[in-house]
Amino acid sequence: MSHVADQARIRALWLLAATFLVAVSGLIYELIAATLSSYLLGDSVRQFSMVIGVFLSAMGVGAWASRFVGQAMGGFIWAQILLGLVGGFMAPVVFYSYAWAGSVSLPLFGLLIATGVLSGMEIPLIARVLKEVGAPQFRFENVLSVDYIGALAASLAFPLLIVPHLGLMSASLAFGALNLAVAGVSLWLFRRDATRQQVGVWALTFVLTIAGLVQAERLVSVAEASLYEDDIILSEATPYQQITVTRYRDRVRLFLDHSIQFDTLDEYRYHEMLVHPALALAPRRRSVLILGGGDGMAVREVLRWPDVDAVTLVDLDPRVTELFRDHPHLAPLNDHALQDARVEVVTADAWSFVEQSNALFDVVLVDLPDPKNLALSKLYSRQFYGALAERLSGQGIVVTQAGSPLFAREAYWSVANTLAAARNPQQPGEGLFVRPYHTYVPSFGAWGFVMASQSPLRDRDLMLPDNLRYLSDEIWRAAQVFSADMAKVPAEVNSIQSHALVGYYLDGWAAWFE
Missing domain, CATH: 1.20.1250 (Growth Hormone; Chain: A;)
Structure with missing residues (x-):
């Protein structure tokens, strides 16, 4: 028994x-x-x-x-x-x-x-x-x-x-x-x-x-x-995303969660348009904040300006910044920018950093992934942009990548409207002053950005660094003209309550590619 x-x-x-x-x-x-x-x-x-x-x-x-x-x-x-x-x-x-x-x-x-x-x-x-x-x-x-x-x-x-x-x-x-x-x-x-x-x-x-x-x-x-055209030289899963880097001869492409982030054949077009208009129009450039952009390409462009004293790069995934700082095949793509003594890399969520920081920045560059879900949409919200405006110096400028004004037209103008509706610390009760612009990047198609400031920006010629590969004053002026199929359309302001932007984004891309 x-x-x-x-x-x-x-x-x-x-x-x-x-x-x-x-x-x-x-x-x-x-x-x-x-x-x-x-x-x-x-x-x-x-x-x-x-x-x-x-x-x-x-x-x-x-x-x-x-x-x-x-x-x-x-x-x-x-x-x-x-x-x-x-x-x-x-x-x-x-x-x-x-x-x-x-x-x-x-x-x-x-x-x-x-x-x-x-x-x-x-x-x-x-x-x-x-x-x-x-x-x-x-x-x-x-x-x-x-x-x-x-x-x-x-x-x-x-x-x-x-x-x-x-x-x-x-x-x-x-x-x-x-x-x-x-x-x-x-x-x-x-x-x-x-x-x-x-x-x-x-x-x-x-x-x-x-x-x-x-x-x-x-x-x-x-x-x-089978997923990628070129040879895969790096593939890693992190707690945040799947990182994949491919190469064919001298051409390198970065994919995060299988979505392309840059192609070395044309990334200079994107990063020059993201960085240089804002720095050229800013009265002062001593301190620059970059949210996202862990590949260091935007940092590379910022460091072309000799009067920049400090760059703070905030990215959620430490593995991305480690790779583009230390990897022998990836660090040269950003001219070893992440090893520059003027650059501080902070591993943090963009929202948390903006809320907790007391620093002021002359230029803020927002190079975050597209707002395809609610977690990302909050970083394109009126509340986030309002908090971000508090981090601007008196004549500071913020610019964000805003997706395609062609493929996701309402989503793009929702971002512009949201920035315009964000609280203005210098003018209580008023919004920010915005300047939308766009360019063509072969890897992405027609691509848009939105610049904003606490006071109206003067319309003047851009004094740009030497040896840029794409941007010029003529290109800048043309970038502010939108064709009829990309012109402004009614779009809701994006907030953490409504998240209208996610629907605009998904519907826009689905109409073109599904």
């Missing part, structure tokens, strides 16, 4: 441990799906919301369907084997589908629903097995408590450990292997109830998953090679 009791106790302890492990893997699959959706489809808030809703609904279906499973432990083992296959290969399947077919939604949500149904079956089946093995003092709430603790562990580990050290492809396969390990231990402890078919399928799936995990880096390389 004692042997039977000991065996029941071991099985009960294992089932509680298994509850923790499957809770971890289930939430990791959900986070992987949400991150993939955000990376490949954009609009992270919308995608995360959809993924969470679909996954939880599928779990509900799985919990309901578990009642039709006749043999609880057998059903649990099958669920773990199938989760190891479906959840483990979720990221590889979605990446390859995107790379070769351009399709994301169908494979992603199909695998997500299957994973959710299988995950939803786990807790009801474990609870049934615990009762069947005669677990002493079994209480269902204990199972749920362990499940919730596992979810907490997964939510903390995902951004801090899993993404930085494994990446999405390896993480997906690793947690597939975890589900299969749970199935393997369960097969051993409950071997009298196991079938040869279960053992055979488990063994085959386990070998396949381990092989995929061993070859994960190669799988990533093959998938990315």
